[in-house]
Structures are given as structure tokens and as C-alpha cells.
Amino acid sequence: MTDGLVLDNVNISLAGRSLVEISTTIAAGQVLTVMGDSGSGKSTLLEYVAGFLSAPFQASGKVILNGYDVTSDTPQVRQLGLMFQAPLLFPHMSVLDNLMFGLPAAGLSKGCRAEMAEAALRDVGLEGFGRRDPATLSGGQQTRVALMRLLLAKPKALLLDEPFSSLDQSRRAETRHFVFDMAKSHKLPVLLVSHDPEDAKAAEGEIFTL
């Protein structure tokens, strides 16, 4: 049994034409950066690993997470944390409700779950932001909340789809390091999709170019 995220002979094709071929292992705390131009299929790879790939795309191969084959699992049970270009905090919920959406029910009392969400906010320097409207947070703050919402769901790996591209240049480096540090401290394998060479450099991991 190997810890980490294994992509075993994954091949994604569209109308008989192969888009992505990859076979690799991402160890816990490591980042694999998949680089490629738009339209190269890098986002499609992420959709596949997360369990959202559907017709007309076709895929073969396996996704193995900490030794378990999750290829035929639904996205709900894969425990893969997904982050898109935008933080996508639910606009109809407060910041705290967003975090509690990520927390599993797990037989905990409501007060206990709220306390865990508050603690997560403290961890990222946003103490007292719980009742705020997510739309009033800065882009960097939103990204941090989105990451905490992800981590509260106890994922076994992170899938990042250009999560820093919506931030302005000055915030980008800071947020980038924050996300990678969090992933390392939680010992999570990270699959990062990007077209920004700076992302790949900061990730300090392997680079796979499509």
C-alpha cells in the first residue's frame, strides 16, 4: 500500500484522439504541476481525477488514493478537495456557514462544529470574520476561506485548477505559499494545473507538460 495519489496509466481521449496520457505518483506533501496551454486538456484531467468526467470524453486507467482504487467512486466519496480559478464561496451563505458546509456532520453538536469553523478562521488570520458576507472579503481572504472549507472536509488530496489566476500579482505569491504550506503541513498530495511558470516554481515539485 502506497500513500499518495497515483494516476495509473490514465488516458483521456476525445472522439478517438488522445488528449492526456499520464502515469505518475504524487507522494504526500508533494506537488505535481501540470502545465499546458488552454485547450490542452489539463482541466479535463482534473475533472477526471475528481470524478466529473462525462461524455463525450472517454478515459481509461485508474486513480488510486492512499492505496484504494477510487476510479469508479462518485465525487462525493472520493475525498478529493477541489479548488477552481475563483474561490467560489457560496454567495448566499455567511463565511462561517461556508466553512460549516465543508465540515462533515460526524455526530458533532452544532456548537462544536461552529467552534471548529471559528478555529479554522483563526488559523488563517480571519478571526471574527464568521458572520461576514463573503462578497465583502478581499480576493486573497476569499481564497483562504475557500481553502479552509476544503480542509475541513478532510480531503486526502488536493486538486487545484489555477487557483491563483484570479488574484492580483501582489497577493498571488503570498496566497500561493500559504496554500502550499497548508498542503505540506496536512501531508496532502497536490495536483496543480496551471499555465503560470511561477506557480510551478513555487510548488517545488515535479512538472508535467502537456
Place this chain on the structure above:
Amino acid sequence: MRQGLIRLAMPRLPGVLIVILLGAPIVFGLAGTLLPALGYLPALGGHDFSLKPFQDLFSVPGLAHSIALSFGTGLTATALSLSITVLFTACWLGTRTLQLIRNLLSPLLAVPHAAAAFGLAFLIAPSGFLVRLLSPWATGFDRPPDILILNDPLGLAMIAGLVMKEVPFLFLMTLAVLPQTDSLRKMKVASSLGYGRTAGFLKACQPDLYKRIRLPVLAVLAYSTSVVDMAQILGPTTPAPLAPRILEWMGDPDPAFRLQASAGALLQLIVSAFAVVLWLGLERLTAFVGRTINRNGVRHRRDMPIRISMLVSMGFLVGTMIAGILLLPLWSVSRSWWFPNSLPSTVTFQLWRDIDQTAGAPLLTTLSIGLAVTITAGLLVIAYLESLERSPRGTRKNKSSATGSSSSFIDVLIFLPLLLPQVSFLFGLQVLFVRLDLDGTLFAVCLTHLMFVLPYIYLSLKGPWRELDTRYAKLASSLGACKNKIFLKVRLPLLLHSLLVALAVGFAASVAQYLPTLMVGAGRIVTITTESLALASGGNRSLIALYGTLQLILPLLGFALASVIPALLYRNRAAMRGHS
């Protein structure tokens, strides 16, 4: 095994229910119209197939005239409505003027046909507001002039009423599909090539736009060639257009007239179908001429005259409609308003104070039918759209490219009740409900309203539902949320405003239904709309105005709730404002 079957059937259930609820009444309704038209109606003693109903029909005096009226007024009203809509859009797209007109027309869409017709009548009748404004100082009239402005033999007043109601519909339909046509960018290309705004739109964007509003245009055509309520209020009477005459024969106690009415209903279907065929021919011709003009390279850079004239036309249309509508509440509180006074000399709120006697029962019936039908249709539409989301083929990519799939089949079927002349299948439906001993029941009326409310709710909600960012649902499911949780906690709250607006549209459609209520209700189910038309022939303007005002208030209340509820619920959520 059984559980597996249920799991397999459940996702399809909403779609199947919609197909049955819309398809069955149409099929049975058309069959139930055809058989009596051929002399077969056992309930009325017609056992033998014969052509007698048609022979009776064709010997009716003035039938050709009635057919010509239906045909002519319908085609003219549709062509005018479409021209005004397209030309105005061409002239003013991308400006604040267009936004202003949009904001004015959106609430007007909810005004029922009958209320709009009464408003217009109060405005332009010989004893109406306009003549009063000009009398006696300019016209010299101290009595209403004896001229046929309303119910004119050519149906001009009726055409005006139809255009006033259909322009808001087509305009808002146009604005709904415009983003898909990429028109703003195409217009930039055309402008940079030196084309004037109007010519640029007509040459570069209009053909693609028309394809997308074609079904609504055909629905307007079918409706206009077979309209009853507006024809009764504004249309010619000697003779009347075909549809109101059919309704008259239906109400006749003599069974022979009933059979003749069913033959008439079938004739109405043919007349409307023929109008559609002619329209399709005109489409071809316009497209051919258009292609030639597109190649001629003329820029039409100076288009201010047409832009101004379109603005004036649209302003005139909106102004007339609003003025007419405002006359309704005014008349409802007038006690004595003698010609040629411009305003009532005595005002009384008597009719409103005694509302439980003047309109209580019809109001209650209207509300119960409207709420029951709107909630049922809303649940069905939500269940159907959610089932598309959950089917394995339901992802965004497939939805936009799916052709010939079940979803596009339902997209067309759901339009069918709006594309057929109501009278053509309502007659048969009434026969069916009599057979089932359900005629004149609230249940039957609700079932019939559902056919017209479902399409409106579906058409209003479909767009916002599909435009919702699918990443929210993906994100939620990767956080471990099950499909029900995503639906209840993410999709529904995000779509709340659009959903409530769609329900308000559905409710307004139910309130406005005249012919379905009258025919299936067998005269026993009385709503504010059917009652207002029953009053129309009498002379009590204040009471008519009361009912007209109620027809305005009910839809307005629905739309008010639809905007107040989300605003209150999401008062602290900046991103939810202007969402959807």
C-alpha cells in the same frame, strides 16, 4: 429488483409526467374536437358520421368575412409586433434607452390580455378618456360622438390591443436570447466596417436572433389569429372574427350548434395553421431579400431618423398601455363621471369596501386556482430540471449540444399548448371532461390551466437554471455533499430569485386565462377574468374597472413578493443582489 426499477424510473418521472400532462389533453382535446365535427357526439345524440356540422358551418352568414378577419388581424398584429420589437432592438441595443424600455415593459408583460383591452377601450372609446380630454373645447362634442372607434369593422382597435400585449412578450423574449447571439460583438465588427447601428444589427445579428425567437413568434401568430377575450372587448362584431363566434355557438342550447361549433373549432385550427404556413413563406421571402441586401454593401451610416421614429413608436405604445391601465383604478372609484368631464366628479370607494360582495367569490376562486396550479407546475418544472442535472447525460456540455434527446423533445412539446389555437383543443377537452363527469370542477380547470402555466414557468426558469455556474455543484460534491444537499443548500438558494419570478409569471398566466376557465369550467367556475368579460357587454364601467384592476393587482402582488422575499432573505449578501 423492484428497487432497481424505481431507481431507474425515478429520474425520468418528472419528464414523463410533463409529457403526459401536456400531451394527453392535446391529443384527447384534438380528437374530441374532430369526432363531433364529423357528427359523432353520443352525449348530444350524434351517432352517425356525417358532414352536416360542416355544411351547417359553411352556411353561416358572414363566415368568410369572419375567417378573413381572424386571418388578417392575426397576421397584421404579429407582423407589426415583430417589426417594432426587432427594429427597436436594432436601433437601441446597448444603450440606456433600451434598458429603460426593458424596465418599463417587464411589468407590462404580466398584465392580462383582458385588463389591457379594457384599459385601451377606456382610453380610445368615443366616450373614452382621450375624447374627453379634447372635448368640448377642441372637438365641440358635448355628447360622445357616434363613431366606431372600438369594435371597428376592420379590427384596428383589436390589432392595436394585440400589438400592445405582444410587443412586451417578444421584446423580453428577444432580450433573453440576445446574449446567445453574441450580438454586441458582431455589432462592433459591423460598426468598425462603417455600418450604421441599425443596419449593422439588421444585417449582422437579426438572422441569428430570429431563429431563436421563432417559436415565440409563431405562438403569437397562433394566439392572435384565434384570440377570444380581446376580440370580444375590442374586435368587430358584425361579424366577429371566427374564434368568438365559435364560443357563441358553443353556448347555444341547441345541440346542432354544438356540432357546428366543433366544426368551427377545427376550421380555426386550419385557419391558424394556414396563417403559420403563409408566415413561413414570408420568412423565406424575407430571408432571400435580406441576403441580397446584405451583399449590397450599403452602410446606412445616418440612421438617426429611424432611431428617433422607433423610439417614438415604442414610447407611444408604452404610454398608451400605461395610460389605459391607470384608467382602470380611476374608473373603479368613480361614482359619477359624465361626458365630457376629464375626471370623475365624485369619487367613492364603495366597490372596494364591499369587495367581498362585489368580487369576493371570483377573487377567491382565482387565487385558489392560481396558487394550486402555480405550485404544482413549479414543482414539476423544478423536478424536471433537477432530473436533467442528475442524469448521467445532464452535464452542461451535453445540454447545449444535445439534439434529438428527450430534453429537446420536451422543449418543443412544452411550447405546443401555446402554438395551437386554444379553442381547437379546448372544445374536445370539454367533451372529455363531460364524459368523465369532471366538467365544471375546480380540478378540471386546474388541469387545463396547468397546460398553459407549465410552459411559462419552464421558459422563465430554464435559462437561469442553465446559466448557474456548475462549479458550485462540483465544489459541493467534492466537499462530500450528496445530491439532495446540493439541491437544497446550493442550487435552490442560488436560484431563489429566478424561481420566484418564474412562479410569479406562472401565476400571472393562470389569472389571465379566459377561454380555458370558461369552457372547462362550464360557466360554474367564475374567476375575475371570466367575470370581467361577462360584465363587458353590460354598461357598468366602474364594476368592469374593478375587475380589471384586480387583474392587475394579483400578478403585481406575485412579482412584488418575488423581489421582496430574496431581498429580505439575502439583505446582507452583496453577491446575491442582481444575481439571476
